[in-house]
Amino acid sequence: MQAQVQLTLMSTSFPDEASRRLLRDLAHSLPMALLRTREAVVQRFREVLSRYGLTEQQWRILRALDGREGLEISLLAEECRILLPSMTGILKRMEARGLILRQASVADGRKVRVALTEEAKALVAQIKPEVVQVYVEIERILGRNKLEQLYALLEELEQGLASSA
Amino acid sequence: MQAQVQLTLMSTSFPDEASRRLLRDLAHSLPMALLRTREAVVQRFREVLSRYGLTEQQWRILRALDGREGLEISLLAEECRILLPSMTGILKRMEARGLILRQASVADGRKVRVALTEEAKALVAQIKPEVVQVYVEIERILGRNKLEQLYALLEELEQGLASSA
DNA sequence: CTGAGATAGTTAATATATTAAGTAAAAGAC
DNA sequence: GTCTTTTACTTAATATATTAACTATCTCAG
Numbered sequence: 001m002q003a004q005v006q007l008t009l010m011s012t013s014f015p016d017e018a019s020r021r022l023l024r025d026l027a028h029s030l031p032m033a034l035l036r037t038r039e040a041v042v043q044r045f046r047e048v049l050s051r052y053g054l055t056e057q058q059w060r061i062l063r064a065l066d067g068r069e070g071l072e073i074s075l076l077a078e079e080c081r082i083l084l085p086s087m088t089g090i091l092k093r094m095e096a097r098g099l100i101l102r103q104a105s106v107a108d109g110r111k112v113r114v115a116l117t118e119e120a121k122a123l124v125a126q127i128k129p130e131v132v133q134v135y136v137e138i139e140r141i142l143g144r145n146k147l148e149q150l151y152a153l154l155e156e157l158e159q160g161l162a163s164s165a
Numbered sequence: 166m167q168a169q170v171q172l173t174l175m176s177t178s179f180p181d182e183a184s185r186r187l188l189r190d191l192a193h194s195l196p197m198a199l200l201r202t203r204e205a206v207v208q209r210f211r212e213v214l215s216r217y218g219l220t221e222q223q224w225r226i227l228r229a230l231d232g233r234e235g236l237e238i239s240l241l242a243e244e245c246r247i248l249l250p251s252m253t254g255i256l257k258r259m260e261a262r263g264l265i266l267r268q269a270s271v272a273d274g275r276k277v278r279v280a281l282t283e284e285a286k287a288l289v290a291q292i293k294p295e296v297v298q299v300y301v302e303i304e305r306i307l308g309r310n311k312l313e314q315l316y317a318l319l320e321e322l323e324q325g326l327a328s329s330a
Numbered sequence: 331c332t333g334a335g336a337t338a339g340t341t342a343a344t345a346t347a348t349t350a351a352g353t354a355a356a357a358g359a360c
Numbered sequence: 361g362t363c364t365t366t367t368a369c370t371t372a373a374t375a376t377a378t379t380a381a382c383t384a385t386c387t388c389a390g
Contacts, residue, residue: 161205
């Protein structure tokens, strides 16, 4: 079965319908499509964030912590989809800049909670409206319905891949 | 107008309908949704590619060069959505491993064309069927219609953002 | 020609991503 | 209560992303 697929793929002369469609899908390339669109979207946000000396990842962390008391690093990492080794460095830089505070847990010596400083909260409040404007533009481009549709499809695929893992 | 939005966003007590929807969209976070889905998709491909000691980026380059005589580095970079400074390092590693060849252009001393070695072509032929199987699974999860729908929405948003840049 | 720009790539510096190891504290097994 | 395993992070090593600066051509106006 696997060998069959390989064979038809390697002989490009007379591919049957099935492998022709697979090849077209391959040309589509879902990772590339997701990358290109994400790149285009993120660029808009980056234009805003870079004026404040923030990276996209730092903004994700600011957004996740905003309006909360604090969060364990692991939970924060999970929510922001940033791996722990990356978090270590990012939080170090954010702490050095005075955007976050760390406090070790008394109950569990391994856990560390991080929270926004007042300065960071003010920064988030200042940036948020500009970020909202980017969303407004995106919705203007795609329309509210299609945007919701896109969210739904992305979610469905993510969940499907996760559950069949 | 901008100040208006900011004001409603900062008073979380009684947000009106518009800002409430904007905040929900913000919680959605399109970059995060694209990231999460892409992460889930790419992980499947990475399981295959890592067995061959390839990164996702290197695979994009292999795929782009496969079946062609060669390509200028700039064009390759554009097609693979990899920035030139990154390309320099990636191509260096791929050349060291014997996957690509470089040849300076005679017509234009600045340009460099890269092409796959025979070894690389054989590697691509070997890996391709496994990659196709990942696509088969993705299509099984989402269904062909929804998958095409997803591609279309991603494309439309990307184009929209590009043209309104 | 010739000098001002534009192009193709690389180098440099900093920030993240990814995988593997390592460390310290906590939870469980016995 | 020790011993093993798990958990929460950090460190290390390598690969890539991003922005800026630099080099060697090339192009083209004058």
